[in-house]
Amino acid sequence: MAEDHYATTGSPSPQPDLNRNRLPTLFEVLSRRTLPPVDLFSFYIYMRDQQRSVDYLDFWLDVAQHMSLCRHYVRELRRSVLVSTPEPDRGSKRSSAILEGLGDMSHPAAGPSMYATEKEKDQDAGLSAFLREERGPSHDSPQSSNDRGGGSRPSPNVSTPRHVTTDSNSPAHTVARQDIRASAEKILYTFLLPDAEREITLPGSITADVAAAIEEFGRDDPEVFDVAKDYVFQAMERDAFPGFLRMKAFGNLIPPTLIMRLTIGLVSMFGGFWTAFNLIFLNASRSTRLWVILPFTIGVYCLASYQYSLDPILALIGLSEYTPFNFSSVREPYVRKLLIERALVVLAVTIVVDAALCVLFVLVPGKRL
Numbered sequence: 001m002a003e004d005h006y007a008t009t010g011s012p013s014p015q016p017d018l019n020r021n022r023l024p025t026l027f028e029v030l031s032r033r034t035l036p037p038v039d040l041f042s043f044y045i046y047m048r049d050q051q052r053s054v055d056y057l058d059f060w061l062d063v064a065q066h067m068s069l070c071r072h073y074v075r076e077l078r079r080s081v082l083v084s085t086p087e088p089d090r091g092s093k094r095s096s097a098i099l100e101g102l103g104d105m106s107h108p109a110a111g112p113s114m115y116a117t118e119k120e121k122d123q124d125a126g127l128s129a130f131l132r133e134e135r136g137p138s139h140d141s142p143q144s145s146n147d148r149g150g151g152s153r154p155s156p157n158v159s160t161p162r163h164v165t166t167d168s169n170s171p172a173h174t175v176a177r178q179d180i181r182a183s184a185e186k187i188l189y190t191f192l193l194p195d196a197e198r199e200i201t202l203p204g205s206i207t208a209d210v211a212a213a214i215e216e217f218g219r220d221d222p223e224v225f226d227v228a229k230d231y232v233f234q235a236m237e238r239d240a241f242p243g244f245l246r247m248k249a250f251g252n253l254i255p256p257t258l259i260m261r262l263t264i265g266l267v268s269m270f271g272g273f274w275t276a277f278n279l280i281f282l283n284a285s286r287s288t289r290l291w292v293i294l295p296f297t298i299g300v301y302c303l304a305s306y307q308y309s310l311d312p313i314l315a316l317i318g319l320s321e322y323t324p325f326n327f328s329s330v331r332e333p334y335v336r337k338l339l340i341e342r343a344l345v346v347l348a349v350t351i352v353v354d355a356a357l358c359v360l361f362v363l364v365p366g367k368r369l
Helices: 002-006 026-032 040-053 053-083 093-100 120-135 145-149 177-192 202-218 222-239 241-249 255-281 286-307 310-318 335-362
Strands: 319-323 328-329
Touching: 002 026, 026 040, 026 053, 026 222, 040 053, 040 241, 040 319, 053 120, 053 177, 053 222, 120 222, 177 202, 177 222, 222 241, 241 335, 255 286, 255 335, 286 335, 310 319, 310 335
Parallel strands: none
Antiparallel strands: 319 328
16 A cells, blocks of 8 residues: 555654745655645655556655664664663674664654765664664574575565564564564565566666675665665656656646547537538628637637646646546645646636637628538
């Protein structure tokens, strides 16, 4: 379910920037810092229905959720250390020092790339270092992953557990270390390995490195996915995001609706011309010929909507289409401003062309054949 990606584990909810006087970036959209129609839900629908490549977005979101899971685990582990006496053999002195130096891990960045500050970058790098240190000797053997799992892969259809009990002394500790391992393996077996259920296309070297790190060296820290995640981010930013902005920030209709409007517009224009010429050659009165304004108005309006990918009336009342005949309110201030400006242009074009056609066919002298 797409909705599973919009809740992060133990991370503060990002606040949209209502004063942004520009179009949002892809990272702002993925970080849930934007409002409809350029929010994460709209981008997900666009990737699913228009780009047909939603698996790339799901991979990015799953890795971001894996990072959130790791942060939650570390925060709860720090809390348990503060309220109880840790076991003598719990980790090394080095891992304890890393844990103490991580800070509160409260920043809401969506993943291991594009941080707002160097502090956030250092914190997540330290988090990965701690998780690698905490693995312990049992994870260092290349055979350990197969020994633990009996050589079988987890089903990609099974969700990563969200609320499980652990041996932690902290009652709020809801994420166990095995959940992090299961999350990393789920991402690998769902998206990266050859013939995976939802395999995404990545350079072979990236896939091989990630698979080796998880299966042979037992890694499950977020940094193991950094290269793959950055590659997917850049691909979406280059190939999908510009089209998304064109559709949602400069228009409010989707392709199926545009095709329907083109069809209605052409049929209406044909009907308008056919009626107008018939009335002229029947020498009908000008008041009778004035009725051609109806098919011409419908035709010009639909063709202008198709040309600009924008329904001006919907734009003026603040609605944007995300699936056929389903609309959401335009809440992003800068996008609403853009849509209103373009709506006024489309209305002006519609009125001018419609008036010109009506004047031409109403005022031209009639001649009965």
